[in-house]
Amino acid sequence: MNYSQTKDTMKKAVSLAKQLDGNWSARMKMALNEVYIEHYxxxxxxxxxxxxxxxxxxxxxxIKKHFKVGMDEISSLLAE
Incomplete structure (x- = not known):
């Protein structure tokens, strides 16, 4: 990731974390994980x-549900 992509990722994570309740560190960690998952x-x-x-x-x-693949295809990719 370059600087602008990182900046956009952080903007998305901060806005998502502001919508959640609780400790800021926990909210930010959850938001960052969610933004990274959406990116991948x-x-x-x-x-x-x-x-x-x-x-x-x-x-x-x-993963199987999102990409509409079977476990055998995921296993073959991981085995490479």
């Missing part, structure tokens, strides 16, 4: 995208 979901399905989504806490089920 907009990219094509690759091994790196799957790994990043799993690292951010997204489930296999949600």
């Amino acid at each position: 979901l907009s990219r094509p399905l690759t091994k790196e995208v799957i790994e990043k989504l799993l690292f951010k806490g997204m489930s296999f089920r949600r």
Whole structure:
């Protein structure tokens, strides 16, 4: 990510965090994770995208549902 993409990501995360209730640190962490997940979901399905989504806490089920692929296709991408 370059500077402008990072700045846009932070703007989205701050606006999302302002809508939530509770501790600011927790709200910001949740908002950043959500913005990063949305960013990776907009990219094509690759091994790196799957790994990043799993690292951010997204489930296999949600990945399969969003990309409309089966578990065998995800497994084959991860095995490469």
